[in-house]
Amino acid sequence: MRTFTGLSAFPLTPTTESQIDEHSFVGLVTRIAAAGADSVGALGSTGSYAYLTAEERNRVARLAVEAAGSTPVIVGIGALRARDVCRHAEAAQAAGASAVLLAPMSYQPLTSEEVYGLYETITKELSVPLCVYDNPGTTHFAFTDDLHARIAQLPNIASIKIPGVPAARAEAAERVDALRARIPATVTIGISNDPTAATGLNAGCDLWYSVLAGVLPAPCVALTRAAQAGDAATAAELSDRFEPLWSIFRSHGSLRTVSAIAEDLGLVSTPNLPAPVSGLPPEVREAVSTALRSLRDLI
Structure with missing residues (x-):
């Protein structure tokens, strides 16, 4: 399935306190589709879904689907209450989303059984595939492979978005292989920690869920295609070019x-x-500008 292979680019949802900047958002999505990304990830963490009203989220989902054209759109449906997750799922499907993305948001810490119950509830009502969003840095919930294995057996589970892999390729491959051995062959594994994306792809991940591709889609497509073609060296070299940005990501x-x-x-x-x-802050913005100047031949 194209939606869950290759490169999935996650754009910002530009916003002020009064409204969504629809023109800029459409521009970002159009840019991603034109660059040849395999899917667009709307309303992910980079899309600030947790800060938006239901009406704003519905509008963003529709804009993304319209602007993406033939490129599949994955829409984030996370919320604190299962009731609201179901409503967001219904709205995403009505908007024409090809798939949905769900992280276990919480205020009160969730148990593994509660998280399993959330995915069990949502998948019963879905008519599109779902990606399990494992994002402990934001949700403060850590999936185990046992839990991934249970959830992956539910209907409509199509992908798992993992938070990163070890820096060493052999260790990264061991991590990916360990998870893959626990889940159905129909469920893909995607890497979402951009600085480790090349390592993850070279270690056998099926796709890159990319934040950077939301603003720099062309070089991220190039990196992904190199890895897909088995050219691990080129993929790693392209990632190394991004190191000044990766450093800012980390900090x-x-x-x-x-x-x-x-x-x-x-x-x-x-x-x-x-x-x-x-x-x-201004001094870090200057570092971003310097990094971008070093990447002019790519972007």
Whole structure:
């Protein structure tokens, strides 16, 4: 399935305190589709879904599907209550989403049984595939492979978005193989930690769920295609070119970094993040600009 292989690019949802910047959002999605990404991931963490109203999320989902054209769109449906997750799933399907993405959001810490119950409830009602979003840095819930194996047996589970792999390729392959041995062959494994994406793809991940591709889709497509062709060296070399950005990702987070990249490239206006989240300080923005200048031949 194209939706869950290759490169899935996750754009920002540019917003002010009063409204979504629809023009800029459509521009980001159009840019991703034109670059040849395999899917668009709307309303992921980079899309600030947790900060948006149900009406705003519905509008963003529809805009993404319209702007993406023939490129499949995966829509995030996470919420604190299972009731609301179901409503977001219904809206995403009505908007024409090819698939949905679900992280176990929580205020009260969730148990493994509660998380399993959430996916069990949602998958009963779905008519499109679902990606399990394993994002402990944001949700503070850590999936085990036992839990992944149980959830992967549910209907409509099509992919698992893992948070990263070890830096060494052999160790990364061991991690990917260990999970793959526990899940059905129909469920793909995607890497979502951008600095380790090349390693993950070279170690056998089926796709890259990419934050950077939301603003720099062309070089991310090139990296992904190299890995898919078995050219591990080129994939690793392209990732190494991004190291100045990866360093900022590690220090300041991917959301603020891609916001600054989008601003530097003139793709969005300022502000574009939901308060109280704010952008990078001036000295780090300058580092982003310097990094982008070093990548001009790629972008």
